[in-house]
Amino acid sequence: MALGSTATDIFYQLMDYDSVQKQDYLQQLKTTNPALYQELLPLLEQEGSEQVAELFQFSIQKTDLNDWDFSNQVVDKYKLTTELGRGGMGVVYSAHRADDTFEQELAIKFIQPMLNNVLSKHALFEEAQLLARLNHPYIAKVFDGGRYEECIYVVMEKIHGCTLDAYLANTIPSKKQKLTLFQCICEAIEHAHQHQVLHADLKPENILIDAQHAPKLIDFNLTQKVQHHTNPEHSAILAYSADYASPEQMAGDYLTQQSDVxxxxxxxxxxxxxxxxxxxILTVQNKATQKKLESRYISVFELLQDITKVIEYRPLAEKKSIPFYTLRCLLRRRPLQSFLAATLIALILSFSTVLILQNQKLEQEKQVAENMMYEVTRLLFHAKGTEAAQVSVGSILELTRRRILSNPDLPTHIKQKMLLAMMTPVPKKNMEQQSKKQNNHSYLEE
Incomplete structure (x- = not known):
């Protein structure tokens, strides 16, 4: 496979090769002419993230991971024991301190050596150092790192727990517990973003749940950084899970915090x-998983704020225009206080209603009494001549009874009380005195 003599000539000729031919030539060039290979690498990195990713994927497929076994070996001051798991990015071993100065259970991850064909060891080690600066209770702590047999390794705390999907399959957490768990995960990612580190491979397998039901994030993608602008010199590897990766990550674009969102x-x-x-919750889900970046949460901090509102039954900004939505949130947030306030308002309204009705009743009875008094007075003192002489107490009572019965504005219970009072017998002495008064009144008028 004869190509040009300069890095530029080789670069343009390699563009016509398929992935297999290109990878074979690069492996051969790295062995026969390391200096020219190093000159060619920057040009390949500028070729575009998608082509770099193709080289990476081919390298992963071509590497036989079964030949890669560090079990029971001593690496620096660490003694490896059993393998915990392996994947395209590397392999993880259980380990402990070989010098017996501390009793500490550890997990050591060895990065896939074929990554050196795409990213330099220095770049990988630099990313591992960034992870070591993260100090958060929900992120697996990175203690140390180094190089061993062409591999970059990272020493982390060993988490005793299960993956998120296994946890959900074996337990039935409440809604509040699941929301709190997700809130903790968001806090961990927000902490990483504050230190300019993306996870870039969030999935249930990379979220461990410990015995206290707290999350621990593992397997940050060491080939990703928070990018604030597109820079072709910082290429990224497309290592992700398709079910959880953002559209821009699957397209090979440069990633921002919104990818983790x-x-x-x-x-x-x-x-x-x-x-x-x-x-x-569905409103938050929909906004976080919008395909268009402008419609998605700008940062994990914004997502975390809305999740906190959901936990505390506070209204979301996107739904405040819905009628009675804010009131419903208040009732759910303060059920006891809302019940007591509603009860107090109901009692006040009931008391006010009873008081108003009672006042109306008293006013009505007063008006009726005044009207009846006026009628009786008119009969007794305003009749003239023979009309007055002929009026007796019995006639007055009978006439009053008729007026009471015929009055449509008079309530039934008042009619009954008045008629009952009129049925009481009038003493004979009182009737004689009343008759004398009427005669005297008639005499004076004559």
């Missing part, structure tokens, strides 16, 4: 797969 939205959907329409 999308993955977090998918994790939230895993926790709450059957949310009813218009629920607050």
């Amino acid at each position: 999308f993955s977090l939205g998918k994790i939230l959907t895993l926790l709450f797969p059957d949310e009813p329409p218009h629920s607050d």
Whole structure:
């Protein structure tokens, strides 16, 4: 396979080769002419993240991981024991301190050596050092790192627990527990973003749940950084899970915090797969997993704020225009206080209503009494001549009774009370005195 003599000539000729031919030539060039190979690497890195990713994927497929076994070996001051797991990015071993100065269970991850064909050892080690600066209770702590037989390794705390999907399959956490768990995961990712580190491979397998039901994030993608602008000199490896990766990550674009936001939205959907329409959790899920960046949460901090609102039954900004939504949130947030306030208002309204009705009743009775008094007075003192002489107490009572019965404005219970009072016998002495008064009144008028 004869190509040009300069790095530029070789670069343009390699563009016509397929992945297999290109990789074979690069491996041969690295052995026969290391200096020219090093000159060629920057040009290959500028070729585009998608082509670099193809080289990476081919390297992973071509590497026989079964030949890669460090079990029971001593690496620096660490004694490896059993293999915990392996994947395309590397292999993880259980380990402990070989010098017996500390009793500490560790996990050591060896990075896939074929990554050196795409990214330099210095770049990988630099990324491992960034992870070591992360200090958060929900992120697996990185203690140390180094190089061993062409591999970069990272020493981490060993987590005793299960993956998130296994945890959900074997336990039935409450809604509050799942929301709190997701809140902790968001806090961990937000901490990483503050230190300019993306996870870039969020999925249930990379979230461990310990015995205290707390999450621990593992397997940060060492080939990803927070990018604030597109720089072709910083290429990234497309290592992700298709079910949880953002559209821009699958397209090979440069990643921002919003890529992790999308993955977090998918994790939230895993926790709450059957949310009813218009629920607050579904609103957060939809916004976090928007394909367009401008429609998605700008940062994990914004997502975390809305999750906190959901936990505390506070209204989301996207739903405040819905009628009575804010009131419903208040009732759910303060159920006891809302019940007591509603009860107090109901008592005040009931008391006010009874008081008003009672006042109306008293006013009505007063008016009726005044009207009846006026009628009786008119009969007794305003009749003239023979009309007055002929009026007796019995006639007055009978006439009054008729007026009471015929009065449509008089309530039934008042009619009954007045008629009952009129049925009381009038003493004979009182009737004689009343008759004398009427005669005297008639005499004076004559």
